[in-house]
Amino acid sequence: MGQLRANKFDVTHEKQEERSETVVINTCGFIDNAKEESIEAILQYAKAKEEGLVDKVYVTGCLSERYKEDLEKDIPNVDEYFGTHDLPRLLKTLGADYKHELVGERLLTTPIHYAYLKISEGCDRPCSFCAIPIMRGKHVSKSMEVIVKEAEALAREGTKELILIAQDLTYYGLDIYKDRRLAELLEKLDKVEGIEWIRLHYAFPSGFPMDVLDVMVKSNKICNYIDIPLQHASDKMLKSMRRGITAAKTEKLLADFKCIVPDMAIRTTLICGYPGETEEDFEELKDFVRKYRFDRLGVFTYSHEDNTHAFKLEDDVPMEVKEERVAEIMSIQQEISNSLNQQKIGKSFKVLIDRKEGDHFIGRTEYDSPEVDNEVLIEAKEQYLRIGDFAMVEITSAEDYDLYGALVKN
Numbered sequence: 001m002g003q004l005r006a007n008k009f010d011v012t013h014e015k016q017e018e019r020s021e022t023v024v025i026n027t028c029g030f031i032d033n034a035k036e037e038s039i040e041a042i043l044q045y046a047k048a049k050e051e052g053l054v055d056k057v058y059v060t061g062c063l064s065e066r067y068k069e070d071l072e073k074d075i076p077n078v079d080e081y082f083g084t085h086d087l088p089r090l091l092k093t094l095g096a097d098y099k100h101e102l103v104g105e106r107l108l109t110t111p112i113h114y115a116y117l118k119i120s121e122g123c124d125r126p127c128s129f130c131a132i133p134i135m136r137g138k139h140v141s142k143s144m145e146v147i148v149k150e151a152e153a154l155a156r157e158g159t160k161e162l163i164l165i166a167q168d169l170t171y172y173g174l175d176i177y178k179d180r181r182l183a184e185l186l187e188k189l190d191k192v193e194g195i196e197w198i199r200l201h202y203a204f205p206s207g208f209p210m211d212v213l214d215v216m217v218k219s220n221k222i223c224n225y226i227d228i229p230l231q232h233a234s235d236k237m238l239k240s241m242r243r244g245i246t247a248a249k250t251e252k253l254l255a256d257f258k259c260i261v262p263d264m265a266i267r268t269t270l271i272c273g274y275p276g277e278t279e280e281d282f283e284e285l286k287d288f289v290r291k292y293r294f295d296r297l298g299v300f301t302y303s304h305e306d307n308t309h310a311f312k313l314e315d316d317v318p319m320e321v322k323e324e325r326v327a328e329i330m331s332i333q334q335e336i337s338n339s340l341n342q343q344k345i346g347k348s349f350k351v352l353i354d355r356k357e358g359d360h361f362i363g364r365t366e367y368d369s370p371e372v373d374n375e376v377l378i379e380a381k382e383q384y385l386r387i388g389d390f391a392m393v394e395i396t397s398a399e400d401y402d403l404y405g406a407l408v409k410n
């Protein structure tokens, strides 16, 4: 979108007008649900094209990288399908030039005060269930200079919170610097003027670079927050998943996190119904969730993806069982989340105000990422807050996934 804007195109994220000249759909092809959502979007715009509401429809991203031939056959009304490395060709087709000099030029799809910042692309891990390396290729880190420039450009536009993402944050640097350099990158980003929060998403547990925690402790800007997908807790499952870690090592890592950064909020994701998951494996997973009381947790049903290692195994856990297991974990987590939230009542937090909705301003603490974590609701009747500003808020009541608070008066 930044490239198109630099080419003087009138470009918007998601459809604003009744009629558009051209629509570009960026697809996801990770698991069944994401694929379905992407296909629905393609069908919706293929239909809009038939009805004369859109002139051209192009599809890019992971789904079209992975299933280009099938899509061309099944939805031929799309003008062209592009893969994940086809940006210059896509721009050319749209009548724009790919400008190499555009470092950090972005057109944000988030509110200006927070932005996702991708530090690398692709993945070298061998996780058995995962199709991402097939779609995104080998791990390629962006250089620190390029990332810092992008962060500075975002800060100049008004971004206050950077959310660092990659398929695997902790691998950062190994390809280009022959060394894990996430900690050094964080030290550099910490110095970017205007940025107040830096949040870490998608850290792989095996070989976690512990120096990252030292930077987190030293810096006021690095949120005491980590998103570390653990996927399972049974050794049998972890081995088959090729995660390169055991349950005991995972537990040691979590203990180290809490010892070095005691107030760290940990978000994780798990998979239920991986091939061969028995009741015993699932019991182990439940015990693990109960014991570690994660601040944030998401669970997915296993999705049997072709060309992955796990595809050779039998997808033997019936969908109803997968769904029941997901529901069971989420009900355990709901209680945990509620009890952790109750403990926040009476405490004050720095809150970043994301939006206004009805009678409330809605914001987040440093322990919460947008869209996936808790929100803090503040009565809008008696106080005025600006979107994108920070405010000190005292928590007055709490629900499972929401906190209610009032401004702390100076």
Ligand code: SF4
Residues within 6 Å of the ligand: 123, 124, 125, 126, 127, 130, 131, 132, 133, 167, 168, 204
């Ligand atoms: S680290 Fe993440 S992206 Fe890479 S293979 Fe494993 S699950 Fe997939």
